[in-house]
Amino acid sequence: MSASKKQIAIVEDNVKIRDLIQQFLNMQADMECRNAFSSVENLLAVMREGDMPDIVLMDIDLEGMSGIDGMKLIKSKYPEVEIIMLTVYHDSHKIFNSLRSGASGYLLKHTSLPEIKDAIDVVLQGGAPMSPQIARKVITHFSEPAGKEEEKPDSGLTMREQEIVVGLVDGLSYKMIADRMDISIDTVRAHIRNIYKKLHVNSKAEVIAKSLRGEI
């Protein structure tokens, strides 16, 4: 078991940062970074061919597919791969989203190279590296639901509007909803306009997504 170095992959579109991290990792005795790319798509290509990393360092803000979407994709296909997100952002929503979707850790980009190595070691030992500032945000996020007790976002939708939402989630067209509810298609349109206004969205797809995520 011992001799095999751990394989680390990097997805980072800043070539300087990417090369720097790659070179540093390749100087370590127990790890190797063969694959460093600027896009998730490229990493997926080599993974499809069986070149599987143990850990991926993933920039969150990428051209093309975002790091978060990329992580979701990789995690769904290869759940055993550990992913550490790198970011310059302190944005709670992105952090929360990443962690929910299966990131193993979350580091701010100002993290030093030795700290990145430490983070990788932590993940290999079953821990989760997190900048203290990130941890703080995670905790803050945790605390929020405690304050407002229970779910029920209550978006202010009326009964009728909620019925429409159910129709949308069932994948029905306006016409089918109109038939099911025995109203005209223009009334369905009117309701949907109001729903969009209340939920601050502007497509069927977003309503369905919100609903299935429990945000309605």
Add this chain to the structure above:
Amino acid sequence: MSASKKQIAIVEDNVKIRDLIQQFLNMQADMECRNAFSSVENLLAVMREGDMPDIVLMDIDLEGMSGIDGMKLIKSKYPEVEIIMLTVYHDSHKIFNSLRSGASGYLLKHTSLPEIKDAIDVVLQGGAPMSPQIARKVITHFSEPAGKEEEKPDSGLTMREQEIVVGLVDGLSYKMIADRMDISIDTVRAHIRNIYKKLHVNSKAEVIAKSLRGEI
């Protein structure tokens, strides 16, 4: 602003550990620990009289009022006081509960004295100290709703098709997906046609619904 030492309080019923930490903290240049008690009640008594700590190190497993209940009480009365929980337990439920209730950090008791000092510094700088093992548990807790993968139905979608699905779930239009993946809108159309065929659906909405229900 400089000269005033930060006030640290300790609630810990093991007298040896308590004294050890107190003495160590009092040896630091920038902090002072006047109040070290074996119960939350005692700490609350001096706080009521205006002797307010900046940070409380709180054992989770106390005689009388538990550390978690104590923390909730202190946080509700004095929300500006930062509280770091100390515990020997890895119990996810206690950890989760503490963090929800407003703990600023969470350390395992095997943490060394210098690490405790580091943790306090982190909190003073607005971060949240967390043992990597704790962080891992927190993330696991986070991931549960999303991460109960079970088996993937594997609808036979190719990588590229799955990327498209991610785009749809993110609420993107064909145009936006084309831009993100750097392909033409007609190619997006082509992929979506294939996805519909494989999933036996015939609208964007159904794909999103299937995906969010974990049926892809």
Add this chain to the structure above:
DNA sequence: GCTACAATAACATCATGATGTTACAGCTGA
């Protein structure tokens, strides 16, 4: 009785999505 709002409905217009057809390059396995 007036106000506010939910539910209904029609008409119009433009944007987006769904679907048929065709084509070509690259790769894979029989």
Add this chain to the structure above:
DNA sequence: TCAGCTGTAACATCATGATGTTATTGTAGC
């Protein structure tokens, strides 16, 4: 080498969705 699949792309056409405007009815609250 040929058949089959994936990824790419264009063109066409019709269906559906998104959004603006306006209007009528009923009901709950002041």
